[in-house]
Amino acid sequence: MxxxxxxxxxxxxxxxxxxxxxxxxxxxxxxxxxxxxxxxxxxxxxxxxxxxxxxxxxxxxxxxxxxxxxxxxxxxxxxxxxxxxxxxxxxxLVDGPTLRAHIAQGTLDQHAVAALGTRLARTLDHVHRRGIVHRDVKPPNILLPSGLDPEHGAKLTDFGIARVVDSTRMTGEGLTVGTAGYLSPEQVTSDPIGTASDVYARAADDPRRPGSTTGPDLDGHDGPATPGSPERAKGGRSIGDGG
Known part of the structure; x- marks a missing residue:
């Protein structure tokens, strides 16, 4: 249907x-x-x-x-x-671009990068305190509401491949999920992952550098579509997109 x-x-x-x-x-x-x-x-x-x-x-x-x-x-x-x-x-519905689309229009200054990093760190702290690991933290999964500075309105989205720490895995043994360029070492080697993997991903890309936010998902697509963002129409998916 x-x-x-x-x-x-x-x-x-x-x-x-x-x-x-x-x-x-x-x-x-x-x-x-x-x-x-x-x-x-x-x-x-x-x-x-x-x-x-x-x-x-x-x-x-x-x-x-x-x-x-x-x-x-x-x-x-x-x-x-x-x-x-x-x-x-x-x-x-978040009316606004992803962080990746925003960066494509120009670099962020040092103050904006620091403030945005702080907001994302606090967001991840909330997520991690509830025992959840996102597993795909990257600029296409960060939405920026129009009319707000990136550091004040940024929202994390796409929990399609997130998992609860120490829960039973729903992906095949040895199967890597996530996006190349943002994978922590333990994700690459298919070792047990924890909240540190998200912290690694948050620091894996410098938003001040134009063109630094690309990278294919490991199922061969360009990047997961993110709820509420027009950039979805240009993206592919991660291995867990949609569930």
Whole structure:
């Protein structure tokens, strides 16, 4: 079934424009008449070859529900059950570019880099205190609301391949997930990872240097689409995009 042909998703969200497409899901700008505002709606496509698809979706929702921080894109609603005609996750819509797109327009000064780094560090501290490792911290997964300085409004998104520390892994043994250029040594060697992997990724790129934010995902795509960002239409996915 092609959800593009349906007027509503979940009997509530009216699709407007496609923001981007990943390997397992499409993200739309959609209108929510209940809240009377627009949201970023991540609509999953059926993947019969992925046995753990529903479990992965629930895993993503459970992690997002545990996070309440201004530096994390907020979860609004979800229906990811197997019997749903079009499983979805609704996020707050962030009208603005990704950090990667922002950097492509010019460098950030030293003060902005320091302030942005501080905000991201505090955001990751919140995530890590709840036992979650993001595993794909990089500029395309950082959204910048329009009208705000990057250091004051930056939001971390795309928890599709995040995992709870010491939890049962849902990727194959020895399989590396993430984006080349931001992988910690333990991710490259498929050793056990922890919160230090996210800290490494945060420091792996210098946002003052133009063109420093590229790098393919390890499944051969350019970069995961991020909820609420128009840059989704240009990106690919990470191995866990959509769940």
């Amino acid at each position: 092609d959800v593009c042909t349906e007027r509503l998703v979940g009997g509530r969200y009216r699709l407007q424009t496609l923001l981007g497409r990943g390997g397992m899901a499409d993200v739309y700008r959609a209108h929510d008449p209940v809240r009377a505002h627009d949201v970023a709606l991540k609509v999953f496509r059926p993947h019969a070859e992925l046995i753990d698809t529903e479990r992965r979706r629930h895993h993503e929702v459970d992690m997002l529900a545990a996070l309440h921080h201004p530096g994390v894109v907020r979860l609004l609603d979800a229906d990811v059950t197997a019997h749903s005609a079009a499983p979805f996750i609704a996020f707050e």
